[in-house]
Amino acid sequence: MDLLLLSNSRNHGQELLAHARDEIDDFLGTVRRIVFVPYALADHDAYTASIASALEPIGVRVEGVHRFPDPGQAIREAEAVFVGGGNSFRLLKTLQSTGLVEAIGPRVRAGELRYLGSSAGTNMACPTLRTTNDMPIVQPTSFAAFGFVPFQINPHYLDPDPTSTHMGETREQRLIEFLEENDVPVLGIREGGWLRVHDGHARLGGANGARLFLRGERPRELAPDADVSFLLHAEPRYDVGPEQRS
Amino acid sequence: MDLLLLSNSRNHGQELLAHARDEIDDFLGTVRRIVFVPYALADHDAYTASIASALEPIGVRVEGVHRFPDPGQAIREAEAVFVGGGNSFRLLKTLQSTGLVEAIGPRVRAGELRYLGSSAGTNMACPTLRTTNDMPIVQPTSFAAFGFVPFQINPHYLDPDPTSTHMGETREQRLIEFLEENDVPVLGIREGGWLRVHDGHARLGGANGARLFLRGERPRELAPDADVSFLLHAEPRYDVGPEQRS
Numbered sequence: 001m002d003l004l005l006l007s008n009s010r011n012h013g014q015e016l017l018a019h020a021r022d023e024i025d026d027f028l029g030t031v032r033r034i035v036f037v038p039y040a041l042a043d044h045d046a047y048t049a050s051i052a053s054a055l056e057p058i059g060v061r062v063e064g065v066h067r068f069p070d071p072g073q074a075i076r077e078a079e080a081v082f083v084g085g086g087n088s089f090r091l092l093k094t095l096q097s098t099g100l101v102e103a104i105g106p107r108v109r110a111g112e113l114r115y116l117g118s119s120a121g122t123n124m125a126c127p128t129l130r131t132t133n134d135m136p137i138v139q140p141t142s143f144a145a146f147g148f149v150p151f152q153i154n155p156h157y158l159d160p161d162p163t164s165t166h167m168g169e170t171r172e173q174r175l176i177e178f179l180e181e182n183d184v185p186v187l188g189i190r191e192g193g194w195l196r197v198h199d200g201h202a203r204l205g206g207a208n209g210a211r212l213f214l215r216g217e218r219p220r221e222l223a224p225d226a227d228v229s230f231l232l233h234a235e236p237r238y239d240v241g242p243e244q245r246s
Numbered sequence: 247m248d249l250l251l252l253s254n255s256r257n258h259g260q261e262l263l264a265h266a267r268d269e270i271d272d273f274l275g276t277v278r279r280i281v282f283v284p285y286a287l288a289d290h291d292a293y294t295a296s297i298a299s300a301l302e303p304i305g306v307r308v309e310g311v312h313r314f315p316d317p318g319q320a321i322r323e324a325e326a327v328f329v330g331g332g333n334s335f336r337l338l339k340t341l342q343s344t345g346l347v348e349a350i351g352p353r354v355r356a357g358e359l360r361y362l363g364s365s366a367g368t369n370m371a372c373p374t375l376r377t378t379n380d381m382p383i384v385q386p387t388s389f390a391a392f393g394f395v396p397f398q399i400n401p402h403y404l405d406p407d408p409t410s411t412h413m414g415e416t417r418e419q420r421l422i423e424f425l426e427e428n429d430v431p432v433l434g435i436r437e438g439g440w441l442r443v444h445d446g447h448a449r450l451g452g453a454n455g456a457r458l459f460l461r462g463e464r465p466r467e468l469a470p471d472a473d474v475s476f477l478l479h480a481e482p483r484y485d486v487g488p489e490q491r492s
Contacts, residue, residue: 011413090427129340137426139388158414168404182384242289
């Protein structure tokens with residue numbers, strides 16, 4: 001399996017994908033054509049065009065999967081797929097209704113298709129979308145996603161702001177609520193960072209590092225280039241409910 | 247129908263429910279016992295105890311629905327119910343699994359049961375939870391909620407921060423995404439505010455006002471005491487997809 005999972009597609013003050021372009025170049029190797037899945041945003045053509053512009057400097061040709069009469073066939077003939085960010089619920093619902101869950105999943109797992117995701121596209125690489133930050137604007141058939149990794153990622157991870165007067169939950173509080181109901185590691189990747197998975201190894205990259213949340217433990221800080229291969233051996237347990245107190 | 251829908255249960259720097267205690271007192275009238283639904287948080291006893299303390303100054307007795315052998319029976323014998331905030335997905339899933347959707351809904355609609363909600367409990371009064379801010383930590387059977395009002399509320403509404411460097415969607419962007427997929431009014435109630443519905447009338451209350459989002463229109467500012475009875479005549483249309491461009 002070859003995965004590159006970006007926390008975000010655009011750093012503040014930078015062009016789309018500029019912060020990750022070198023890593024994408026390296027990740028794609030000799031592959032210079034990528035099929036783009038724009039379903040997380042409403043305007044598929046405009047989204048595909050902006051991604052095409054962003055990857056043009058490294059000579060990568062981008063084709064929107066929505067333009068093919070048979071999107072599944074487009075995936076079966078591709079060597080790399082890029083699932084873009086936006087709204088995770090809309091993305092997953094459309095992956096389900098177009099049959100792309102079945103078209104993409106097995107080929108990535110078989111090592112035949114490189115998987116690049118950003119934000120919502122990174123959420124899809126997890127067993128479920130349960131650690132998305134997005135609003136549930138539509139209802140997918142199920143929260144189950146590709147499950148290329150056996151843990152959850154929280155993209156755009158944001159540290160609590162000690163000066164805030166807003167009383168809504170912080171990201172940390174939301175993830176702790178997730179861990180009340182599920183015994184599954186959560187990797188909160190800050191903007192500017194990513195996770196690369198290859199050949200049984202997983203390593204963080206980019207800037208700003210990540211925070212690891214494990215049930216019953218204090219959150220742990222991870223360096224920007226930390227080896228997190230141990231997470232590939234996680235045994236996720238969903239819906240276990242609150243820990244029993246003794 | 248008698249509804250009091252709070253954006254939040256605690257204002258910054260204040261005690262739990264202190265900002266809304268007078269309004270709750272008025273809303274309950276002569277009723278001095280309320281059944282509390284604590285399912286949005288993990289620790290039901292602690293949550294119920296904190297709500298009981300918060301309403302003790304106005305002489306309201308609070309009983310946790312989770313403590314009754316038959317929660318549905320507790321609802322059928324109550325004159326007022328309070329559905330507390332926390333995680334909306336956990337709340338809705340538990341309302342469904344305990345049968346409280348069926349126990350609470352008809353009695354509120356018949357005017358036999360006053361409905362007090364805050365945050366996630368306010369989301370439940372809408373047709374769906376699709377405008378919650380919460381993380382989908384568990385999967386409810388369906389996103390359908392009580393639907394006491396024919397529009398959506400976004401509690402804890404937060405204006406965009408022009409100084410932010412975070413690239414995740416603002417609340418406004420999230421609600422605009424909601425309106426790309428659904429033709430349903432959304433009332434974003436800022437912290438400190440609430441909506442009171444009685445006898446075919448709906449009026450904002452509390453501080454800080456609200457923002458109204460309608461598909462295809464610019465967001466509109468509403469005064470803290472605005473009459474929004476017109477929203478009770480909304481004809482919500484879900485899953486209509488992006489507007490067709492001519």
